[in-house]
Amino acid sequence: MKNKVAITFLLILLIGSSINGYSQNVVAQRLAVSERSIPKIVSNTFKKQYPDILLKGWYVTHLTYWQNDYSSDWYNGWYGQRTVVVYTYQKPNYFEVEFVNNPGELSRAIYNINGYWYETRTQIKGLTMGIHNALKESKFNAWKISTTKEKLESPAWPIEIYRFGVSKGLQSQIISIDAEGNFIQMKELKK
Numbered sequence: 001m002k003n004k005v006a007i008t009f010l011l012i013l014l015i016g017s018s019i020n021g022y023s024q025n026v027v028a029q030r031l032a033v034s035e036r037s038i039p040k041i042v043s044n045t046f047k048k049q050y051p052d053i054l055l056k057g058w059y060v061t062h063l064t065y066w067q068n069d070y071s072s073d074w075y076n077g078w079y080g081q082r083t084v085v086v087y088t089y090q091k092p093n094y095f096e097v098e099f100v101n102n103p104g105e106l107s108r109a110i111y112n113i114n115g116y117w118y119e120t121r122t123q124i125k126g127l128t129m130g131i132h133n134a135l136k137e138s139k140f141n142a143w144k145i146s147t148t149k150e151k152l153e154s155p156a157w158p159i160e161i162y163r164f165g166v167s168k169g170l171q172s173q174i175i176s177i178d179a180e181g182n183f184i185q186m187k188e189l190k191k
Helices: 002-023 040-049 063-067 129-136
Strands: 031-033 054-061 094-102 105-112 117-124 144-153 161-168 171-178 183-189
Touching: 040 105, 040 117, 129 171
Parallel strands: none
Antiparallel strands: 031 054, 054 094, 094 105, 105 117, 117 144, 144 161, 161 171, 171 183
8 A cells, every 4th residue: 555655656756747848948928919909109100110911810928038039830840948927017018919910921019118119020922033043152152041930020129030941961051141142140050
């Protein structure tokens, strides 16, 4: 009888510790909310900035979630397994909106509680001729371009930035480049 109690206690202890270890790897997800729960200044700023769009949904989020590219599966395999815990807050301060501005291109924008626009990210299907020409004239000439591409817009940047992955053999990189083909950042991905 004592052995059964001891085994049961050990099993409960093991299960409890494994759940705790797993929870440290869980990333807080954005929370879907109704448009009515978005502050008026935020929704008005968005509607002024993007008047003729197809609205997909609003979310309560946090800037950390956004900056670390925790999103709706846009970056499968780009950055690998995340082990960061994003903490939740009592009062929502950031709001993300998903929308379609151009057919076939899903966009996401983030605003703070005061209506300040931080950034818009748009999944795109193609790249500009300036980017294609720059890639042809660079070491990435024969590299394969990923199907996941995005355009970044922000009040902090004077121009649109394009971000996408390229690969050749076992080498992979994420490239940030402007529409004219000026390379801004290259990040090598370790396999």
